[in-house]
Amino acid sequence: MARDCDPELDAQVRSAARDGGLVLVTGDPLSGKTRTLWAALFTNLSGTTRVLAPLPGTDLRAVPTVLRGRGDAECVLWLDDLDRHLGEHGLTAALLAELAHLRVPVLATMSDEAYDAHRFGSPDHARLLSGVEPVELGTDWSPAETERLAAAAPGDLRLAGAYAHRARHGTTAYLTVGPELFGEWRRARRANAHPLGHRIVLAAVDLARCGVEEAQADVLRRACELYGDTAPVSPEEFDEAREWASRIRHGTTGMLVPGTEAGSWRAYGSLVEDVKDGLPGFGPVPLELWLFAVDTVGRVNDVLVRARAVLGPEADTNPEALLTLGRIEEEYGDEEAAEVLLRRAADAGSTEAAGRLGGLLFDRQDNAAAIPYLEKGAESGDTEAQCRLGIALMQRSEHWLRTAAESGDGLAALWLGDLLCGNGAMEDALRWYLKAAGAGMRADVATRIGEVLFGFEEYEEAEEWFRTAVEEGDSDGLNGLGRTYEARGALQEAARFYERSAASGDPTGAYNFAIILEDQGKPNEARKWFVRAHERGDCDGAFSLGLSLMRGKKFEEAEVWLRKAQEVGHHRAERALADLKAARTADGPGSPAPGAPDNVTA
Template identity: 45%
Template sequence: MDDGELRGLAADLRQQLTGPAWPAVRARVAAVDKLAASELELLAFELGRYGDNPRVRGVLTEWVRRFAAQGPSGRAVLRETIRAAAADTSTRAPAPPAAPAAELRAPAADREARNRAVARAAAEAASADIAAAVRQAVVRADNDVTGGVFLGPVVQTGTLGAVHFGPPAPPDPAVWMPAPGTDPVVLGARPGGGPYVRRDRDAELAEIDGFVLVTGEPLSGRTTTAWAAMARALPGHRVCVPPPGTDLRALAPHGGGPWVLWLDDLEGHLHERGLDTGLLARLTGAGVPVLATMSDEAYDRHRFGSSPHARVLSRARTVELSLDWSDDELARLAEPREPRYEEALLWRGATGVTQYLGLGPELWAEWQRARRPANHPRGHLLVRAAVDLALCGTMAPLPEELLRATHGLYGADASGESFEDALAWAARPRLGITGLLVREGGGWRPYGSLLADALRSDAVPPTPDAVWDAALAHEPEAVTTVARIHYRSAAEAGDPDAMFRLARLGGDETWLRRAADAGHTGACGELGGLLAGRGEGRAAEPYLETAAEAGDARAATLLAKLLQDRARHWLTTAARAGDPEAAHRLGDVLFAEGDTDGAFDFYLQASHAGYAAVAGSFGALHRYQGEEKVALVWLRRAIDAGDTRRPEPLEPNRLRSLAEADEFFRGDAERGCGLDPVNLGVLLENHGETDEARTWYEKGFALGDAYGAFRLARLLEKDRPGEAAAWLRKAAAAGHPGAKEALAAAADTVEE
């Protein structure tokens, strides 16, 4: 039976135990196995009294596992029992089971080893029937019945008014369990443990006689340690496990064989009818060991003074169990090769091994349930962000601002809870031990068990790429190695985005080309740029075009430059072959690049060939060279031919004064727009305003214009050569070509 089916059957059965179908279920189970029915009855009692809780769920799941394993038809009988009882709750005696009862009965030795606390089953079952009869009588007489269990018949003689019952009686010896086969969970230990790991204090528990008390901090493992000692030292004993509040006065030595009294959380038995010095003396004097556990805090609270509790505790041989494990204990922990033990060694942090093993499942369950809108949805996302960032490979504690930014990348609605409230919830220590998030070094870490469980669980969705990006930006060196491993498997499975990310992480052109060939537009842009930079323009063009069509502006620019270079090549070829239109267009290219002589030659070639369309370009070139009278002739020809792109006369509103030029640049310069801060500085320097010019040069350089540093170098080179040289180096470092050329040509003349 797999775990999913097992949990499903247990959940269905749990509903029947607290509903009207319970009597029918009990009858059917009893027809197959009376001891199993007694165990189930105890579980129904605990559900009714204490409500649903993890301990009851764990024990019930184990009961289903054992019952279904008794014979080949076990699962079928259990399913039919639940189905039939749920369908007909009015029938108190169900139909016979689907398989013979003998087929499902386990050997006696197996039944004795069942991991269930049946200590109270007989007493509770007997008292339940009596209680029902008395309740009917009392109701008829308008009486009030409260508390306890019935230890004998009750006779109604008129109106009693109110009937009060004392604490429950001890379990019947008929249902005491063999000490070696008792499940530690039934005795009070937390579920989910693996093989017992020997503790250093076990030597003090080699013999259990008299009154032995094991103490320790919460989750120190005291119950499990006491259970292991009992199993070793008292293999022939049966164990009596009374629940807290039991009337222990009826306990007495008897002839049914050796037995041990187990009192987990002893403080629950230190009451008026519980363990006192007289009872302790009678039991230990008759050779009955009393084995108990107690938290350090409860022990200190009850041990000292003159109270009856203190007198009882003073007679105990006390073994104190530490949270801290010695090196020898840690070495033994690694021996069973249990995954959770190995995880505890790796992930426990500042907490103890037993704290990790006991609290880890609780933290995981709380975190998973916190996602609901009525619970802590933002807290859930906050912890998820911390877990994902840690699993991405971050090593240092996570800054609060990183968590604040990252937890919003999951796209879930967490509007009902503030970030501060979510962080406080996540950091609150559970059981006084640790929170889901742990404060460390000014930042936060997720508790280690959450990381171990997340690595093992399928319930955690994959980490979004945006979170990987945040982790890489925060700790690039540490995260890169993990990210390569993460993306490689997806890339090898054919995911283009994973290919692209893997290529960027490792600079791997092979993965970049595979991603581009698979149609990833980002990869197309990067590969196209890489090829263009190596002079492989023809190979780059299709990749750049794909990226440009997807909106990649840089790819579009690179593609245009490549095409422009190709156009220039072919225009030159055509012009030299005598084509006048090619000569005109090539002249425009050269004119735009500042090669006025080359432009003049090709314009003249077009003119001599009678290509009239060159008139406007030729006129603009003459005007640029100050040859206005010649320019007007060409421009008039162009205008008369319908080319109105260039006016014949100069426009009357051209900027002519310093004030007009200043106004033209200053507005955009003050707003920090583009090149205008440095342009304004040049205008001011040209008119002797060097102090204000320097201010604008510095502002322009701060905004990213390398020309500002270059102009500062030129402004200061006469009076402050050292400072000028420093500015020249800054301009060169920022990419200004004039500064680079000046440094290369006169490096030995520029001094600091």
């Protein structure tokens, strides 16, 4: 990259190549002194020129003799950090004169601080440097240099990164420190180095590649857990690794640098550009991180733009990339784009995409299109798809049942009534039950009509339909008759119908009959019917029997039955067991010894 000082430097190098002499470039650390002088060497000297680059501290007094032994071969003496090559055995004014006689150029660099110290310090060093006009190189780039950088950026990703980050990082520091940072970061992934620190920086780099330039520390900690089979990272481990990653290198920057918000961090810009450049060992951003970026950071427009640019080309061959991009489009509200992508992913075999597409269509109330995709999602274990599928099928069922029922189909009217009853639409359900009765389904629907009327407290009408059910051979009507009499206070009549219902095998009838007996002060008789209710599947039977036994201070037997109620999931059993424990304590050691209830079989 051309600097403003290049013409002056080129002229000095050509002059030194012709006549010998010292060419010196000075500047601040990381101003690009070495790179600029090296470029001038290759620009102005022939490709056959031999470069002698002795190590600091090398005795240079023998250099003329060595050069004379090379005959007419063109040579140049390269002394980077000239201050480390000074002294009695280093470069002196006398040695420089001898080299000039041999027409050997000496190319050297020196920091501004070192130059000032030596030029205006000891007489020997001053004598060496006094005849040299150094080429000064600054860290701040001029407008002309910045324009040249902008022109060159499209063809070079590193220059493009330097241009993009010029306001945040010094351009020369970016170009000089970047490779050093990248090298250290890359090697840090080894198990015996700093693998967690490497992963934290990688997470920051990949988030930047997703469009999230900076993130809070906790976001980085969770993001770095998305790589491979890594274990969760504790806050303490993360803080230690983050401190390593953010440590200042080369007096300039860390791999992680503070963001604009308190507690936020970002990757140093050149690292992001290096990974974008596709350097070996660094693959694409994990698909999970794209979704993590959206879910955690929120709707940052850059994320959508980057996702389209990066995941779009992958979509033709990668259903998971299709799914990820579809989910991002859905999150950003473009349902039309999301539907296209999710459909392609679902048709390519992604069951997750099928479930999500089915959900989009379901929300649009397009159940006919949604159901096939929801079925695929539901079969894969997607609970949200299972729920929506159930609702969609119910809605479709209602549509077709209503269509058939309106055409006079009695069975459809009955099922439609059941569906509406389950939805709580009791008046609508009653209307269709009555239509089913009128269509020849009287025996099947009479008890249902009685139950709805009972819920409306229309007891006399309910009684008529329950009696119809009994006359038609539906013994469930017996329990309904018992309830209508009980609701009107006719407990003897209610008990008679409950007993008949219980005798027919109805567990609810047995339970209700037991309750009547318990209320009449006949606990032993009641307990027999609680047992029968339990044996026939009534979940309240065991619970009520346990309470009855507890009231009778038959604590051991009560515990047995309450635990049975707990086993079948009775919602009050656990509380009753606690009450039982308290009752035992309160009753004390002088309480009657518990015994088995009279005539009760388990």
